[in-house]
Amino acid sequence: MTKCITTVKEMQTLTSQFKREGQSIGFVPTMGALHDGHLTMMRQSRSENDISIISVFVNPLQFGPNEDYEAYPRQIEQDTQAASSAGVDYVFAPSVDEMYPNTLGITLKVGRMAEVLEGAQRPGHFEGVVTVVNKLFNIVQPDRAYFGKKDAQQLAIVEKLVQDFNHPIEIRGIDIVREDDGLAKSSRNVYLTEQERQEAVHLSKSLTLAKEMYDKGERHSANIINAVTDYLHNHTSGEVQEVAVYSYPELEEQDVIHGQIFISLAVKFSKARLIDNIII
């Protein structure tokens, strides 16, 4: 039976007790509106740990002034049921006042890794993410934490957070879960109109095109970026906000590709900004 916890004190008391008992804790941080991508992470957490915990918290710190904080889907009962079906033991769902009772006197600053890609488009976003993730790690005290590769920049930054601040936590990156037609699952897909939903399939198709170019030996990022950008312009009505090739996980721009890379794109539709990527 999945239990919902709303206070930091109760969550921390429970997790401290599990630690004393030598039970391993798996943790999936989320903002709710759970979909199959989250469920995959929860099942993995369930299978690798004694206790499985998720958080459902729409973190105001990571939303910019013109972003969808107010409109972000909130459906805690549905989410608790979904978590229960994936074998989660506890859903930690605090209020904003519970997480941030006072104005923060100390904040975390992400350096160069937040100045590119999503971070460049959304100033302050990754500071908000690492601040809440740092707090959640201290509250939940997990042994393993699960993050989707769809937010590959977030995953790289969280790995750096864990390394730089010595959190004794193993970060597990989970492959992107896609709809049958290839659209990456996202809580924001619900914002798409019918027409946009049909066009959105071309995000993953454009990444397949990029992979094909790479497989055929293309190593100049500009050629891949131009081909993907043209493809997206021709197949979607959305605004192509980003097509980029970066090293992964270092997140350094690559003119000529070598080593592991990450091709990332962002397309803004009328109400949804969709991102997708492929790590090669």
Ligand code: PAF
């Ligand atoms: O990926 C998300 O849903 C959020 O950025 C996270 C990690 C739960 C922090 O609020």
